[in-house]
Every structure is written in C-alpha cells, then in structure tokens.
Amino acid sequence: MKLLKKANSNEPRSDADKINMINAAAEAYGQFLTALGFDWKSDPNSEKTPLRVAKAWVNDLASGCFDSKPHVSTFPNDDEDDSMKYDGMVAQLSIPVVSLCSHHNLPFTGLAHVAYIPGEKVIGLSKLNRIVDWFARRPQIQEGLTMQIHNYLNEICEGNKGIAVVIECNHSCCSNRGIKHSSTMKTAKLSGVFIDNNDKSREEFYQFIATLK
Numbered sequence: 001m002k003l004l005k006k007a008n009s010n011e012p013r014s015d016a017d018k019i020n021m022i023n024a025a026a027e028a029y030g031q032f033l034t035a036l037g038f039d040w041k042s043d044p045n046s047e048k049t050p051l052r053v054a055k056a057w058v059n060d061l062a063s064g065c066f067d068s069k070p071h072v073s074t075f076p077n078d079d080e081d082d083s084m085k086y087d088g089m090v091a092q093l094s095i096p097v098v099s100l101c102s103h104h105n106l107p108f109t110g111l112a113h114v115a116y117i118p119g120e121k122v123i124g125l126s127k128l129n130r131i132v133d134w135f136a137r138r139p140q141i142q143e144g145l146t147m148q149i150h151n152y153l154n155e156i157c158e159g160n161k162g163i164a165v166v167i168e169c170n171h172s173c174c175s176n177r178g179i180k181h182s183s184t185m186k187t188a189k190l191s192g193v194f195i196d197n198n199d200k201s202r203e204e205f206y207q208f209i210a211t212l213k
Helices: 015-035 049-061 125-136 142-156 201-210
Strands: 074-076 090-101 107-117 121-123 162-171 184-190
Touching: 015 049, 090 125, 090 142, 090 162, 090 201, 107 125, 107 142, 107 201, 121 125, 125 142, 142 162, 142 184, 162 201
Parallel strands: none
Antiparallel strands: 074 121, 090 107, 107 162, 162 184
C-alpha cells in the first residue's frame, strides 16, 4: 500500500483497502494499549476499543486522507445583461471544523469562514462546506488546513478576484495537556482584492464574521 508522505495529504483507498487498514490498525492499537499496561481484553468497555478506534480513524477522523475529493458543481457567472453579472462577495460562514493535530493526534474543533469574489464561475454553496470538511478530516496543523482550503478554492473558482479563509479553533492538545489553556487559535489566508488596501472587500468580510459574535 502506498504510504502518505504527509499526514494531511490524500490517497484515495478502495473499500477493500479500508477494511484491510482497519483490521491492521485495530491489531496495532491493541498492542499499543497492552504496551501502556491496559488489560483491555478483560474490560467489557474496552475489549472492542481497538476496532472502534481504527474504524473512527478510517471512516471519520482521517477520512479526508482516504476519500476522493468531493464533486464540486460550477456554474457560469453570466447573464444576458452584463449589468446583472454578479461581482459581489460569496461567503459561507460558521462551517464546522473537526480535525486532528498531527503533533499529538488530539482533536481541534471550531469554525471556518470562507469567501470569494467570483469571476467566470460560481460554485454550489454547499460545496464550500464539503471542501472544508474534506480537508479538515486529516491529521495536520491549523495553518496548513487554512492554506489547503484557500489554494483549492483559488483553483476551482476560475477567474476569481479574491479568496478569503479564516479558521478559529480550540485545540485539545492545549486544553488537555501542557499548560492546559482553552484559548482559541485563529488563522487567515487572503488573496486578490481581499489584500488590496484600496478595496473594501476585506473589511466587508470581517464585518460579516463579526456579526456572528
């Protein structure tokens, strides 16, 4: 089986591959628990834990590593009357983020806010949610997730005039270990008109987010 060179990369697997991965991972996780001194086979609440953990990783927590990219419907941004061609912002806010820190394999969760100024194409609004979730379901750092979403949207939103991605998450690797704080990490990647100081799009985007508070 081809290995993922980076934890947040993608290599689609067949259903048969996934079953083999789950079985191998369950056996390895059982050995992990045994190495930590747990008699998990004798505990009715833990005897199936290795299998549950393996299924969760393959089917949910890291599914973005193993599933094919979501189909993204695009539509021409045109109209017989050019004055009606949409040139404003398209924003989808408060998209749930469920991901894993690649340093400690502990969850980080929160929200993503994404926007773009369309050019030749607009995309189905629900697809923004699917794109965020596909990239989020991988072990990674939040900075990398922000860049992946931005770059992918920049690729599929043909002729766009700007892309904006803001992610705000709480990391359990901070709240559950180390100094044990519950602070929120925010990351942002903006391009095009969103970083043009003479354009009001960035201000408008952040105002959209502020109204959610």
